[in-house]
Amino acid sequence: MNRLTIRHLSTALWRPASLRQWVLTSFVIALIPLAVLLWQAHASLNGINDLAVHEAQDAVRNARQIENLDSLVVDIERALRQYDILRTEAARDTATAQLQNYSQELSTLCFGAAMTQPPESCAEQQRLLTELGDQFDQAQGAELNEWLRQLRWRQRQLNHHIWQNLNDRLAHQQDYVNSRQQRLNVQTVLLVLITLVLVFWASGRIAAPIRRLDRMIRAIGQNQAQPLPTQVKGPRELNELGERLHWLSGRLEQLESLRLALLRHASHELKTPLASMKEGCALLADGITGPLNQSQREVLRLLTGSTERLAQLTDQLLDYNQLLQQSDVERHTLNPEHLIQVTVQQHGLALRQRQLQVAIDCSLAELYTDPRLFQRILDNLLNNAQAYGAQGGRVLIRLRQHGGALQLDVANTGPSIPTDQRDALFAPFQRGQAPRFDAVRGTGLGLSVVSDCARLLGGTARFVDQADFDVCIRVQLPLKDSTE
Numbered sequence: 001m002n003r004l005t006i007r008h009l010s011t012a013l014w015r016p017a018s019l020r021q022w023v024l025t026s027f028v029i030a031l032i033p034l035a036v037l038l039w040q041a042h043a044s045l046n047g048i049n050d051l052a053v054h055e056a057q058d059a060v061r062n063a064r065q066i067e068n069l070d071s072l073v074v075d076i077e078r079a080l081r082q083y084d085i086l087r088t089e090a091a092r093d094t095a096t097a098q099l100q101n102y103s104q105e106l107s108t109l110c111f112g113a114a115m116t117q118p119p120e121s122c123a124e125q126q127r128l129l130t131e132l133g134d135q136f137d138q139a140q141g142a143e144l145n146e147w148l149r150q151l152r153w154r155q156r157q158l159n160h161h162i163w164q165n166l167n168d169r170l171a172h173q174q175d176y177v178n179s180r181q182q183r184l185n186v187q188t189v190l191l192v193l194i195t196l197v198l199v200f201w202a203s204g205r206i207a208a209p210i211r212r213l214d215r216m217i218r219a220i221g222q223n224q225a226q227p228l229p230t231q232v233k234g235p236r237e238l239n240e241l242g243e244r245l246h247w248l249s250g251r252l253e254q255l256e257s258l259r260l261a262l263l264r265h266a267s268h269e270l271k272t273p274l275a276s277m278k279e280g281c282a283l284l285a286d287g288i289t290g291p292l293n294q295s296q297r298e299v300l301r302l303l304t305g306s307t308e309r310l311a312q313l314t315d316q317l318l319d320y321n322q323l324l325q326q327s328d329v330e331r332h333t334l335n336p337e338h339l340i341q342v343t344v345q346q347h348g349l350a351l352r353q354r355q356l357q358v359a360i361d362c363s364l365a366e367l368y369t370d371p372r373l374f375q376r377i378l379d380n381l382l383n384n385a386q387a388y389g390a391q392g393g394r395v396l397i398r399l400r401q402h403g404g405a406l407q408l409d410v411a412n413t414g415p416s417i418p419t420d421q422r423d424a425l426f427a428p429f430q431r432g433q434a435p436r437f438d439a440v441r442g443t444g445l446g447l448s449v450v451s452d453c454a455r456l457l458g459g460t461a462r463f464v465d466q467a468d469f470d471v472c473i474r475v476q477l478p479l480k481d482s483t484e
Contacts, residue, residue, distance in 0.1 A: 022235045026202030033191040033198065040187050044180045055173050059166050065109040066159055072102040073155050077148050080136055084144055092137060099133045109162070121157040128154060209234025209242075216245045220252060274314065277307045329370045329456055336367040336399050343378045344397070350386050351395075356412075361398040364406075369477070373453040377461075380446040381410035381473055388471070390414040396469060404479050409464070411472035422463040426451040450475065 079095035103126065110122035132147050139147060212234070233239075281304045283289060292300065340360055344351070351358060367374070378397075385395045393413035400407055417425070428448040447461070450473070454461045459477035466472035 018236045022206055026206065030195055030198045030202055033195045037188055037191040041184060044184050048177055048180060051173060051176060055169060058169070062109065062162055062166060065105060066162055068105050069102065069109065069155060069158070072098060072105060073151060076102055076151065080132075080144060080148065083137070084140065095136060096133065099129055099136075103129050103133075106158075121154055121161055125151075125154045125158055206234075209238045213238060213241060213245065216242065216249075220245065220249050274307060274311050277303070278311065281307060329373065331368055331370050333366055333368050334371055334374075336364050337362040339367075339371065339375060340378060340397055340399070343375060343382060346379070347382050347386055350383075354386055354389065355392040356386055356389055356395050357393075358395045358397065361396065361400070363400045367399075367406075369457060373457055377408065377450050377453045377475055378410075380450050381408075381475075384446050384473070385410055385412035385471075388412070388414055390470075394469070396466070396472075401479065405459075406477045406479060408475040408477070409466065409472055411466045411469035413468075413470050416470040417463065425463075426461060447473070 076095070076098045079091065079098045083091035083095045106122065106125060106129070110126075128147070128150055132151070136144070136147070234242075281300060284292065284300050285304070337360070340362060344358055344360070382395070382397070389395060389412035396409065396411040398407075398409040398411075426447050451461045454475050454477065457477050459475060461473060461475045464472050464474045
């Protein structure tokens with residue numbers, strides 16, 4: 001085997017396993033405690049079964065031996081009485097043979113494997129048999145009856161001891177079964193807990209790279225500045241998916257940089273000809289090139305309006321481009337009511353022309369936030385309210401703390417917005433169907449700027465329902481990032 005083959009083998013061994021192999025391996029590991037439990041249960045059942053069979057065989061053997069001893073006692077009594085009457089050599093041999101048979105059966109019963117400790121009645125019975133075998137040919141009448149009575153009585157005692165021994169062994173067997181059952185129950189609980197731990201470990205082992213991929217996708221979607229994890233550290237398929245996400249993230253960053261560069265250069269390149277067009281229109285309006293007739297003044301008015309419109313669009317694009325490039329948030333403590341008053345004064349001329357009544361409700365003495373982002377939110381919301389609000393209507397600006405968050409509400413009277421169109425208005429270059437009541441045509445960037453500023457501050461922007469007002473936009477910021 002050459003070095004190249006060894007290198008290929010080592011690479012294959014250290015290569016991450018596939019998702020299917022991970023799942024199968026996790027199932028096998030989780031099934032190991034269950035297999036151990038089945039093996040333990042099988043071993044316990046086999047032990048109990050062997051014990052039950054052995055005890056049953058011993059009980060049957062003892063019962064048969066007791067029955068044989070009872071029969072031999074009857075045979076001994078019959079043979080001895082025959083010898084007592086006949087006094088012949090044949091009767092004596094018969095009695096001696098019966099006594100020897102009884103002695104052998106008694107030895108087998110009392111000193112066999114089934115009897116762990118022979119009772120005292122065995123030795124007494126054996127002693128009685130020895131005396132009876134030596135002296136029965138000399139006994140007559142009452143003496144023989146006394147020996148036979150003792151033989152029967154000791155046989156009954158022996159039967160009692162044997163049955164008591166069988167009952168004790170049965171109780172011991174029951175205790176053994178109970179102990180094995182308790183042990184099996186404890187093992188079952190422990191192995192089930194181990195199985196659950198292994199199942200959670202295996203599921204976490206499979207879910208961890210998936211959660212890591214989810215964080216990567218969210219980071220790409222939210223355009224976060226943090227670098228993506230270098231490796232997913234999971235199955236081969238998920239590792240390959242992580243590499244593709246890295247490639248996609250790089251590709252998106254490249255396209256985003258190209259888009260921003262194009263937007264920046266296009267906006268700056270438009271400013272120079274726009275300035276020339278505005279200066280030329282101003283010269284024509286002042287009559288420096290000569291007097292203008294009514295048709296020429298009408299054309300000049302259209303050119304001036306279009307130039308101002310294009311200049312405003314260019315400024316909005318530059319402002320939106322600057323917002324997209326801003327990633328750092330610089331928070332300072334400020335007076336929120338003063339900031340709201342300054343913003344309202346900046347829109348004072350447009351508000352007076354529309355005859356809008358502005359009400360300010362600020363319950364906070366100070367605010368810890370980024371002044372530029374917060375003022376940009378106020379500026380765009382107030383511009384949206386004066387542009388789409390009804391002539392002579394009302395505007396409400398309310399800043400308060402609600403629960404664990406700060407809420408900035410800007411509401412106005414005027415045409416309401418359908419519920420199914422509200423979320424789409426926060427996307428760039430999306431405009432609603434409601435008409436603007438000012439002289440400027442909207443670009444659809446106002447609410448998008450509000451949403452992006454709120455996101456940079458860690459909050460959200462959405463439409464809500466407000467009593468006595470037709471439209472209300474609420475910006476909700478987290479308290480921990482906005483106040484101290």
